[in-house]
Amino acid sequence: MQLDVIYVLWLRQMKRYLRSRSRVVGAIGQPILFLLALGYGLGSVYKRAGQGNYLHFLVPGIIIQTLLFSGVFWGIQILFDKRFGFLKEMLVAPVSRTKILLGNSLGGATISLLQAIFVLIISIALGFRAYNWFYFPVWILIMTALSLMLTSFGAGIASMVEDFQGFQGINNFLIFPLFFLSGSLYPLTNVPTFLRILSEINPLSYCVDALRYTMIHQTHFGLAKDLAVISVALVISVAFAVNRFDRIQV
């Protein structure tokens, strides 16, 4: 099965991550900033609108944000490997491309999961309270599925674009819209129709919703629908990554 190949490539990603303190700190800086600025900044308005505690509402969204940005970033590592040559070393090795992809993506997924858990811990320190802590394993399960989905998505994208300029465009025209239209920051009830439609076709909305349901018992789509969409999106994005990575020519 050559599981050791997958393991050694996974280990490579982990080492790269753990050895770079700036990466560890940098990647959670943004979500923490969002938590503090929005959570505290908009908290009173939200409360006055009769919606309850904004920080509680925001935390699942910020965890999705962490998974989105770091998942895609670690998936995009393939682009760095292309640029700095290591991809060639992997591609000429007597190993199937799927295994190379899997090793790299599992590494990226583990890293983004770790970061999301770290953000969760900080949220708790900032006053976040779940409605039922026994759902913790379910949170982790949802987060794991998402981290794999988003890393694969990033890897697929990285296999398609030629250089870093392409990546910049993807960040601005894909990642940010996905995040802002996912209901991470605001409830989807009572939003204008066009925004609602955009959110409904965004798979990330269902991820936010699933996590929000299991964390604070609040849902827009219903958990069954959420989980169905997440499963389909996970399969599609892994298939997308495998398909694109298979076509890379260096």
Add this chain to the structure above:
Amino acid sequence: MRSNLVIEARNVVKTFGDIKAVDDISFEVKAGEIFAFLGPNGAGKSTTISMMTTMLRPTSGQLFLNGHDVTREKDSARKSFGIVFQDPALEEELTAYENMMIHAVMYGIPKKEQIPRIDEMLKLVDLWERRDSYVKTYSGGMRRRLEIARGLLHHPKILFLDEPTLGLDTQTRNLLWEYVRRLRDTEGTTIFFTTHYLDEAEEVADRIAIIDHGKIVATGTSKQLAKQTGTKTLEDAYLELTGRMVRDETSLSNNGLNVRTALRNRNLR
């Protein structure tokens, strides 16, 4: 196929769009030979190496490495060669030792042989003392040595060297060729290399092929090439065969990537 042929190319063609990067080339390299592949920028050298090393698929024709068809028996073909790429292909944020370990695992070297072999190779290229330093702290010459050690870790029959001495100082260059020769003499490894330094080819290679505009224009020892063209040195023979015109550097270098990009851009326009 005769058994002492380690590399065999039969009518290999590679096209990118309507550009023929490699145009019907055939050649053979015998076991234990040091074979130089020369040609101006954009002649098709890198494209040929990319095809031999399974990174690009030939449009037509067949390529055999150690008897394995590179498109049909990829994994066996891959196990039979080691490569030092034109540009470094190391993981800079890991140590030399860790780079070697990843390679050992990917090439399926048995667990109990991994450490002794890595140790042996690192000692051989004089990097043992620095094995635990990050590759990003290495100089250009050290990186090259590490890549050679890595390329040889799985005991390949063939070693591809794509412009291995580019940017190296004279000392390191001499050391490298001395090492390559020793490798051939003691292990019988077949060496296939490209270079722009004709003196290297003249001195090191048993046989030389000159490629231009995607076609092999001459093959032989450096003496034969000189004789064939009625010139005195390999350099004169080379210039006689490929002309004195300076080539467009962006045309076909980079494994044809530039060509592909150029074609894509043209289609966009």
